[in-house]
Amino acid sequence: MLTAFDKALLNLLQAKLPICHHPFAELAAQLGSDENTVLHRLQELKNAGYLRRVGPFFDSNKLGYQGTLVALRVQPSNISFVASAINRYPGATHNYEREGRYNLWFTLLTPDRQLCEKILAEIRSLPGVEDMMSLVSRKKYKINVQFNLK
Amino acid sequence: MDALDKQVIRVMQDEFPLVHEPYKALAQKINISEEELLRRLQELKAKGKIRKMGAVLQHREVGYAANALCAWKVPIDSMDLIAANMSSNAAVSHCYDRDVHPGWPYNLYTMIHGHSRKECEQIADTLGSQNGISSRVMLFSVKEWKKTSMRYFCEDENANIF
Numbered sequence: 001m002l003t004a005f006d007k008a009l010l011n012l013l014q015a016k017l018p019i020c021h022h023p024f025a026e027l028a029a030q031l032g033s034d035e036n037t038v039l040h041r042l043q044e045l046k047n048a049g050y051l052r053r054v055g056p057f058f059d060s061n062k063l064g065y066q067g068t069l070v071a072l073r074v075q076p077s078n079i080s081f082v083a084s085a086i087n088r089y090p091g092a093t094h095n096y097e098r099e100g101r102y103n104l105w106f107t108l109l110t111p112d113r114q115l116c117e118k119i120l121a122e123i124r125s126l127p128g129v130e131d132m133m134s135l136v137s138r139k140k141y142k143i144n145v146q147f148n149l150k
Numbered sequence: 151m152d153a154l155d156k157q158v159i160r161v162m163q164d165e166f167p168l169v170h171e172p173y174k175a176l177a178q179k180i181n182i183s184e185e186e187l188l189r190r191l192q193e194l195k196a197k198g199k200i201r202k203m204g205a206v207l208q209h210r211e212v213g214y215a216a217n218a219l220c221a222w223k224v225p226i227d228s229m230d231l232i233a234a235n236m237s238s239n240a241a242v243s244h245c246y247d248r249d250v251h252p253g254w255p256y257n258l259y260t261m262i263h264g265h266s267r268k269e270c271e272q273i274a275d276t277l278g279s280q281n282g283i284s285s286r287v288m289l290f291s292v293k294e295w296k297k298t299s300m301r302y303f304c305e306d307e308n309a310n311i312f
Contacts, residue, residue: 016204017166023173053205055162055203058200062199090305097295099292135251136248137248138246138248138249139233
């Protein structure tokens with residue numbers, strides 16, 4: 001169970017990790033706590049699986065990468081094989097089986113267009129892949145996974 | 151962006167140490183001073199290459215058990231307005247305008263998080279009625295095959311996987 005202090009700490013850490021010599025001391029000051037308490041609690045929350053990642057989150061386009069959301073229609077008997085093949089590409093970061101006409105959806109980030117097209121052609125030719133759409137993003141309106149814990 | 155910036159980005163994708171001086175520890179890994187690392191990070195942040203410094207929580211652990219990718223068919227003329235409205239809903243974590251395809255007219259994608267599937271549907275109903283959009287498809291996840299953070303500028307080390 002998360003305590004009120006945990007929730008306040010996680011809400012603050014989600015929004016802003018200071019870039020300075022003692023970032024956790026700065027967070028602690030904002031919470032009216034101390035550096036050791038914050039570090040100790042964060043380690044426990046991390047061990048309990050609450051933290052997926054801590055650090056910088058990059059704007060992929062500004063780093064020169066391009067992203068697309070790819071929808072596939074895959075024969076159900078091949079879906080495990082196809083999903084595993086997709087997972088081997090480092091730029092395929094999220095891969096979900098979903099309900100509906102297109103049953104496998106993954107995101108792909110690549111440093112250039114040629115690599116994107118090469119990977120998509122490889123995936124399109126996998127056994128059981130009947131249809132594929134690459135849904136390139138035109139504009140990102142929101143990209144912030146943040147939860148307000150109350 | 152120079153070679154050192156790329157090195158900084160690479161090391162910052164390693165685990166962020168939960169210690170008193172985490173940046174000092176990271177700077178040591180790439181043999182630069184803590185001051186240099188802090189300066190580079192501030193600069194990447196100021197340029198928007200770092201869009202946020204912080205944590206991402208594990209959704210399921212914080213009680214958001216269901217997620218649905220909801221695709222909407224939105225008139226192009228009101229795209230900006232509707233996308234901004236949907237983005238302002240706290241249950242929506244991602245909102246992107248995407249290309250359409252033959253037979254697939256949906257052009258706006260929202261990732262909706264809720265405590266249950268039913269709650270995701272209710273949120274989508276609200277978003278739809280608030281914006282006068284009835285054409286949508288809810289893509290509930292059946293199985294998570296992969297969920298990782300991107301590792302930028304690591305194509306060379308990744309190449310070793312194959």
